[in-house]
Amino acid sequence: MSAIQDKAMNTIANQTMHNPTRLEHCFSTLKQQDRPALVSYLTAGDPDADTSRRLLHGLPAAGVDIIELGMPFSDPMADGPAIQKAAQRALNNGQTQAKTLDMVRTFREQDSITPIVLMGYYNPIYRYGVERFLTDAAHAGVDGLIVVDLPPEHDEELCQPAFRHGIDFIRLATPTTDAKRLPRVLANASGFIYYVSVAGVTGGNAPTPERLEASVSRLRKDTELPIAVGFGIRTAQQASTIGRYSDAVVVGSALVDCIEHATTPDDAVERVHGLVSELAESVRACRR
Amino acid sequence: MNQPVDVSPSLPDANGLFGNFGGRFVAETLMPLILELQDEYTTAKNDPEFQRNLAYFQGDYVGRPSPLYFAERLTEHFGGASIYLKREELNHTGAHKINNCIGQVLLAKQMGKKRIIAETGAGMHGVATATVAARFGLPCVIYMGTTDIERQQTNVFRMKLLGAEIVPVTSGTGTLKDAMNEALRDWVTNVDDTFYIIGTVAGPHPYPAMVRDFQAVIGHETRAQMLEKHGRLPDSLVACVGGGSNAIGLFYPFLDDPDVHMVGVEAGGKGVKSGLHAASLNGGTPGVLHGNRTYLLQDEDGQITDAHSISAGLDYPGIGPEHAWLHEQKRVEYVSATDDEALEAFQICCRKEGIIPALETAHALAEVAKRAPQLPREHLMVINLSGRGDKDMTSVAHHLGDKFGVKNV
Numbered sequence: 001m002s003a004i005q006d007k008a009m010n011t012i013a014n015q016t017m018h019n020p021t022r023l024e025h026c027f028s029t030l031k032q033q034d035r036p037a038l039v040s041y042l043t044a045g046d047p048d049a050d051t052s053r054r055l056l057h058g059l060p061a062a063g064v065d066i067i068e069l070g071m072p073f074s075d076p077m078a079d080g081p082a083i084q085k086a087a088q089r090a091l092n093n094g095q096t097q098a099k100t101l102d103m104v105r106t107f108r109e110q111d112s113i114t115p116i117v118l119m120g121y122y123n124p125i126y127r128y129g130v131e132r133f134l135t136d137a138a139h140a141g142v143d144g145l146i147v148v149d150l151p152p153e154h155d156e157e158l159c160q161p162a163f164r165h166g167i168d169f170i171r172l173a174t175p176t177t178d179a180k181r182l183p184r185v186l187a188n189a190s191g192f193i194y195y196v197s198v199a200g201v202t203g204g205n206a207p208t209p210e211r212l213e214a215s216v217s218r219l220r221k222d223t224e225l226p227i228a229v230g231f232g233i234r235t236a237q238q239a240s241t242i243g244r245y246s247d248a249v250v251v252g253s254a255l256v257d258c259i260e261h262a263t264t265p266d267d268a269v270e271r272v273h274g275l276v277s278e279l280a281e282s283v284r285a286c287r288r
Numbered sequence: 289m290n291q292p293v294d295v296s297p298s299l300p301d302a303n304g305l306f307g308n309f310g311g312r313f314v315a316e317t318l319m320p321l322i323l324e325l326q327d328e329y330t331t332a333k334n335d336p337e338f339q340r341n342l343a344y345f346q347g348d349y350v351g352r353p354s355p356l357y358f359a360e361r362l363t364e365h366f367g368g369a370s371i372y373l374k375r376e377e378l379n380h381t382g383a384h385k386i387n388n389c390i391g392q393v394l395l396a397k398q399m400g401k402k403r404i405i406a407e408t409g410a411g412m413h414g415v416a417t418a419t420v421a422a423r424f425g426l427p428c429v430i431y432m433g434t435t436d437i438e439r440q441q442t443n444v445f446r447m448k449l450l451g452a453e454i455v456p457v458t459s460g461t462g463t464l465k466d467a468m469n470e471a472l473r474d475w476v477t478n479v480d481d482t483f484y485i486i487g488t489v490a491g492p493h494p495y496p497a498m499v500r501d502f503q504a505v506i507g508h509e510t511r512a513q514m515l516e517k518h519g520r521l522p523d524s525l526v527a528c529v530g531g532g533s534n535a536i537g538l539f540y541p542f543l544d545d546p547d548v549h550m551v552g553v554e555a556g557g558k559g560v561k562s563g564l565h566a567a568s569l570n571g572g573t574p575g576v577l578h579g580n581r582t583y584l585l586q587d588e589d590g591q592i593t594d595a596h597s598i599s600a601g602l603d604y605p606g607i608g609p610e611h612a613w614l615h616e617q618k619r620v621e622y623v624s625a626t627d628d629e630a631l632e633a634f635q636i637c638c639r640k641e642g643i644i645p646a647l648e649t650a651h652a653l654a655e656v657a658k659r660a661p662q663l664p665r666e667h668l669m670v671i672n673l674s675g676r677g678d679k680d681m682t683s684v685a686h687h688l689g690d691k692f693g694v695k696n697v
Contacts (some may be wrong), residue, residue, distance in 0.1 A: 074591040075465065075577060077472045078315045084459060096589045122313060123576045127590030149313040149576065153303060174317040176479055181320055199317050200477035 022115040022143045023168060023191045026065055027226045027247060036243035038063060038283045039228055040276055041119065041252030042259075043070035043086035044103055045095025051265040052090070055272055056107055060114045062273040063280020066228075066248065068146070071100050071120030078148045080203035082253040085260060097128045101140045108141035117144040117170060117191070122158065130158055134165040144168035144191040152184050159188050168192075173219060175199045175211075182222055192226040192248065195219060197233070203253030206232045213245050236282035243286040251279055299610070304493020304580075307616065309609035312492040314579045317476050326494040328399055333501065338394065345390045346505060349423070350380045352387075354506075356513035356670070361640040362656075369663035371656060372522070373643070373673040374510050374538065383646065383675030384506060384534045385416035389485055391502035393420040396483035403478065404428045406485045407471040409436055409464035409530070410601030410648065411443025412675055413487030418452035420485075428452040431471045433462035436600045443679050461594045464530075464604045468578055488531025489608030492579030496608050503537025510670055511541055518668060524549040526659070527672040528651040529622065530566065530602035532611045534674035539620060549621070552611060553655045555597035555648075556624035566595035567624040568607040569615045577605075582612040598627035598683065599647035601675075625654035631687055633657050634677065646675030647683065 020028070030037050040059055045052050059067055072087035072095050079087070104116055118137065125133050125147065137145075145162055152159075152171070159169040168191030176199055177185055186193070195216060197207035207229075216227055229242050230250030239249045255272050262268035304310045312322060332338040346352045355378065359371040376384040396404060404421045405428070408414030414430040421428030430447055434456045437444050447454055460466035475484045489496045489503070514522050525542060527535035529552040542548040557565035565571055568583040575584040577592060585593045585605035595605040614620040625633075633653035637645050645653060652671050660669060677684070685694055 074460070074593075075469050077469050077578070078317075078476065080473070091591060121576075123584075123586070123592075124590035126576055126581075127573075127586065127588070148315050149579070151312060151314065151316050151319045153312050153319070172316045174315075176317050176320045178320060181323075185316065196317060199479050201473045204477065 021166075021168065021191075022113060023066070025113070026115050027192065030065065030247075034287050036246055036283050036286065037065035037228070037248035038239070038276070038280050039066040039068055039230070039248050039250040040064045040255055041068040041070060041250060042255055042272070043072050043083065043090050044100040045072060045090030045093060046086040046256065047089045047259055047265070047268065048093040049095065049099060051268055053103060053106065054265070054269050056103060057110065058269065058273050059276060060111055062276040064114070064276055067114055067116045068119045068250065068252070069100065069104065069116055071097060071118055071124055073121040073124055076121060078201055080201040080253060082203040082256045082260065086256045097124050097133070101136050101142070104137075104140040104142055115143040116141065117146055118142055119146040120148070122147050122149050125158065130161055134162055134167060138165045138167055142167060144170050146170045146172070146194060148172070152187060155188050163188070163190065170194050172196050175215065186223050189223070189225060192228050193219065193223055194250070195227055195229045195246070197229050197231045200231065202231055204232055206234070206238060209241060212242065216246055236278045239279050240282040240286040243283045249283055299613070300493060300497050304497070306610045306613035309574075309582050309612040310493055310496055310580050312579060313576045313581065314492045315476055317479060318492070321479050322492050322494075325399070328395060329494050329498050332395055332398065338398070341394060342391055345394070346387065350386050350390060351378065352505065353509045353513070354378050356510055356517070359641050362637065365636065365640050366657060366660040368665070369524075369660040369667040369669040370665055371660060372514070372668065372670045373641075374506060374670055376506060376534065376672060376674050377643070377645065377649070377676035381412070381416045381419050382678065383412040383416065384503060384537060384672070385413045385487060386419065387505055387537065388487065388499050388502040388533060389413070389416040389420045391498070392483070392485045393424050393426070396426070396485070397424055399483065401483035402426065402481040404483055404485055405431070405471050405474050406487060407431045407464065407467040408487065409433075409467065409603055410599065410646070411436065411440040411447065411679060412601060412646070414452070415443050415446050415450070417485050417487070418447040418450035421452065422450045429455060429474065431455050431457050431467040431474070433457045433464060433467050435462035436464065436467070439683050440600055440679055441682060463595070463600070465592065465595070465606075472578070488533040489536050489610060490531045490578055490580055490582070490606060496580065496610055499533050500536045500540055500610060503533050504540045506534065506537035506672065507539060507541035510538060514668065514670070521545055521548055522668040522670045523547070524551065524667065524669045525672070526551045526553065526652050526655055526669060528553045528602065528648050528674060529607060529611060530555065530604050530648065531606070532608040534672050536608060536610055538670070538672045543619065550619070551655060551659070552620050552622045553651045554622060554624040555599055555602035555651055556626040556629070557596040557598070559626055560624055564596040565624065566597040566602050566604060568605060569611065569622040570624050572605070574612070580609045582606050582609040583615070598630060598687070599651065601646065601648040602651065623655055625651040629654035629657070631684070634684065635688070643673065644677040645673060646677045647680045649674045
């Protein structure tokens with residue numbers, strides 16, 4: 001994070017009534033710069049603890065604005081083959097919930113600005129113990145949670161407790177979320193809204209551009225929260241197109257694929273940060 | 289008590305919860321569809337036309353009612369309780385699975401869905417789904433783990449004959465849990481036109497309640513048949529439990545009868561203490577998987593661990609949420625039977641009754657072998673003979689072949 005960005009954030013911080021969260025900081029800074037955020041997804045512990053730490057620590061310098069860190073789960077039902085394999089690599093190398101939280105803690109020692117959102121499934125959190133998890137996550141410096149299998153019907157499980165710990169619960173809206181359901185989805189949302197661009201699993205088909213833009217503008221009428229778009233976004237070109245009308249662009253499977261195709265840990269780091277830089281360049285230029 | 293009592297469906301509650309179990313733990317993409325399905329099912333449940341249609345297919349197509357048969361030779365063999373077999377293996381396709389599939393396919397037609405998907409373990413649910421899809425002219429995709437494809441070749445061929453496409457699932461251990469993950473991924477991708485026929489009393493609400501209701505025909509019939517034969521209710525009910533659909537189907541209409549003792553038999557694999565088993569209630573802890581909270585086989589970090597059972601149909605690391613609740617309420621007793629005990633009971637049933645049971649069902653029979661000898665002849669015990677064992681010939685020959693001088697079947 002550059003000195004100029006730091007200064008911009010401090011200014012905004014002073015103008016806000018409550019202590020702004022890292023996510024609020026981030027989105028208001030980028031709004032001033034008139035560009036979308038680049039959100040990267042990597043699975044914690046993929047391919048191994050050490051490489052994963054190097055990957056994570058280098059993301060802000062490569063141009064990532066918000067970090068999504070996956071908590072690996074044995075049965076990732078909403079994920080396509082790329083992220084399934086990433087979770088398996090991480091678990092095979094001994095990744096645990098505690099180690100994932102530890103990664104965040106270590107990251108925070110060198111970066112107190114870049115928001116980190118943990119993404120995953122409910123069971124590993126449930127098993128860890130919801131209160132214990134939220135306490136540890138807040139201490140480690142986690143800013144938000146995306147838990148795929150917790151729809152608003154189960155808000156009392158984790159969403160509401162997270163909010164009490166000062167952790168945002170990021171809600172997913174999808175192409176199947178109709179007007180009737182949307183208020184329910186938005187009711188306890190915080191941080192940002194994650195718009196799932198296609199009905200399907202991660203790493204699948206690319207979204208249809210026209211339909212996507214219409215969906216995002218429809219969503220914007222009902223929420224003041226920033227809107228991130230993810231699922232099926234792989235290239236700088238796609239990121240640039242979607243970044244024109246969304247507040248954030250999420251890239252996951254394409255980065256995870258870099259790890260799978262890498263021949264050595266160094267190669268993995270180089271490939272991932274290389275693709276991040278390309279994507280960062282395109283989101284920075286997309287509204288010019 | 290001359291008439292079957294209709295148990296009021298007090299549970300699950302509006303959120304699909306049986307106490308703390310059940311629920312709708314699914315991706316947002318699926319939520320609108322699941323809510324729609326719930327509405328459609330509630331309507332169908334109270335729609336005389338739907339119920340008439342269901343009864344017609346249960347009768348003329350499935351072959352219901354299935355007999356409640358007094359197993360005289362098994363009774364003599366064990367020398368205790370009077371043993372009755374509820375002959376679900378005589379249903380079309382050879383197991384209880386079709387009861388549920390008929391119900392769900394009628395619902396799929398009513399909702400205008402164009403495509404059917406399902407997961408299968410032993411292949412019995414896959415066969416039943418492929419069967420109803422053929423009958424109602426809907427394309428059908430069945431997800432099946434590669435391990436299960438290997439040990440259930442006959443059923444794979446049956447499904448193909450019926451026109452279904454089989455998608456081999458290689459992720460995880462290539463068994464039922466992985467097939468279910470893959471079916472859920474298909475569903476979320478094709479949510480507009482696809483109906484997912486879940487084969488057991490698991491998954492997000494309303495599946496556990498809906499599948500139970502379609503299977504409850506087993507218990508309703510048993511009740512009427514026993515009243516006709518003996519003028520009273522049975523003393524105990526025994527059924528094997530994987531996901532638990534045949535068991536809940538038998539138990540549900542008796543839940544409000546405190547004098548009817550119920551026993552669910554989990555797959556103990558090599559023994560619950562060995563760690564190689566599929567006994568979620570006896571060897572698992574509560575967690576969230578496949579849309580519901582229930583007892584699961586999992587490690588300390590909440591990662592799902594592999595189930596082990598000789599029977600592909602019980603080889604699942606979870607159990608239906610209503611069973612988890614009945615377990616905690618202590619309304620149903622849950623025990624386990626090992627692979628060896630099941631194989632032993634399997635052979636006894638073949639030799640004494642001339643009935644080749646499914647390996648799943650053999651787990652229930654193994655419990656009968658332990659329990660029946662301790663009880664008097666007046667004790668009326670009903671075992672759900674949930675499926676026939678033709679599909680298991682390869683597995684059984686693998687374990688027992690030498691004894692009969694047979695290497696390959």
